[in-house]
Amino acid sequence: MTDQTPALTTGDLVRVQGLVKTFPVRSAWGRRRGVVRAVDGIDLTIRRGETLALVGESGSGKSTLGRCILQMDEPTSGTVTYDGVELTSLPHARRAPFHRSMQVIFQDPFSSLNPHRTALQNVMEPLAVLTPDADTRAQAVEALAAVGIDGDAIHRRPRAFSGGQRQRIVIARAIAVRPDFVVCDEPLSALDMSIQAQVTHLLLRLQRELQLTYLFISHDLSVVREIADRTAVMNRGRIVELGPTAEVFASPQHAYTRHLLDAALSTDPGTARRRLERISARPDPVGLEPDGTTLAEVSPGHFVLR
Numbered sequence: 001m002t003d004q005t006p007a008l009t010t011g012d013l014v015r016v017q018g019l020v021k022t023f024p025v026r027s028a029w030g031r032r033r034g035v036v037r038a039v040d041g042i043d044l045t046i047r048r049g050e051t052l053a054l055v056g057e058s059g060s061g062k063s064t065l066g067r068c069i070l071q072m073d074e075p076t077s078g079t080v081t082y083d084g085v086e087l088t089s090l091p092h093a094r095r096a097p098f099h100r101s102m103q104v105i106f107q108d109p110f111s112s113l114n115p116h117r118t119a120l121q122n123v124m125e126p127l128a129v130l131t132p133d134a135d136t137r138a139q140a141v142e143a144l145a146a147v148g149i150d151g152d153a154i155h156r157r158p159r160a161f162s163g164g165q166r167q168r169i170v171i172a173r174a175i176a177v178r179p180d181f182v183v184c185d186e187p188l189s190a191l192d193m194s195i196q197a198q199v200t201h202l203l204l205r206l207q208r209e210l211q212l213t214y215l216f217i218s219h220d221l222s223v224v225r226e227i228a229d230r231t232a233v234m235n236r237g238r239i240v241e242l243g244p245t246a247e248v249f250a251s252p253q254h255a256y257t258r259h260l261l262d263a264a265l266s267t268d269p270g271t272a273r274r275r276l277e278r279i280s281a282r283p284d285p286v287g288l289e290p291d292g293t294t295l296a297e298v299s300p301g302h303f304v305l306r
């Protein structure tokens with residue numbers, strides 16, 4: 001897709017080019033048996049201030065792409081450019097400013113928080129490392145208030161909070177360092193349905209107030225349809241379709257996108273979930289493997305792997 005990728009403009013915050021990430025596959029005896037291409041040649045730009053959704057079945061490479069952008073995983077090849085700086089060739093010592101500017105919110109707030117420290121201490125921890133000159137306590141208190149946790153509650157440990165509140169603490173920790181870009185990796189998946197809408201609205205309010213750019217990884221297509229400006233569909237390490245969310249949902253062009261939408265948007269959520277689980281458990285949906293070589297632009301800004 002390299003040729004079709006729009007040139008990097010002031011509107012682009014993240015640019016990914018030719019990104020590949022492989023992992024060794026080992027036998028039970030620890031012998032190397034080959035590699036899995038978790039990310040298999042991706043070109044992508046993320047515009048300043050937008051929410052770009054990344055959807056696809058479990059195992060399609062969404063988290064690995066997110067981690068490579070954040071430099072939490074070292075790409076096997078390809079480049080990641082952030083705010084005009086190519087991170088992939090930057091010496092580690094010079095990556096520190098980007099560790100502040102780029103944050104991540106994971107699915108499971110329990111494993112993201114230190115259970116032995118209070119909400120306030122959890123939020124202060126990265127601040128102390130990344131912005132040692134700031135008034136870390138004041139900034140942490142402010143971030144917790146912004147997600148609705150204040151008063152004596154800030155001195156409680158994670159266990160004393162509900163799942164939704166714990167995810168709010170994780171969000172406070174991410175925004176406390178005043179990032180520009182946040183990878184939200186299935187941020188709602190561990191939460192009750194009733195809490196998901198609240199946390200979604202919190203993420204949207206923070207985006208407006210703090211002018212954040214989101215890469216929003218999710219398999220919940222109903223949330224994606226509601227909040228994402230553009231949607232990228234990933235299958236087996238490749239992006240098979242990318243376009244304005246309304247257009248991708250109204251007029252999906254790739255067979256794999258149609259297959260995902262059919263499964264997810266059936267009327268009864270229980271049925272939809274069971275169908276998605278079945279699909280995820282089936283490694284080779286016949287005829288739906290990404291087989292094209294380039295992303296063709298079928299209408300302005302709407303690309304399909306052909």
Ligand SMILES: Nc1ncnc2c1ncn2[C@@H]1O[C@H](COP(=O)(O)OP(=O)(O)O)[C@@H](O)[C@H]1O
Pocket residue numbers: 023024036037038056057058059060061062063064065
């Ligand atoms: N650290 C790792 N070591 C080995 N294989 C991995 C690792 N991380 C991811 N993978 C493999 O890469 C593929 C993509 O995984 P992942 O990015 O987690 O997908 P998704 O987030 O879409 O569910 C899967 O086949 C997964 O097993």
Ligand SMILES: [Mg+2]
Pocket residue numbers: 062063064185
């Ligand atoms: Mg994942």
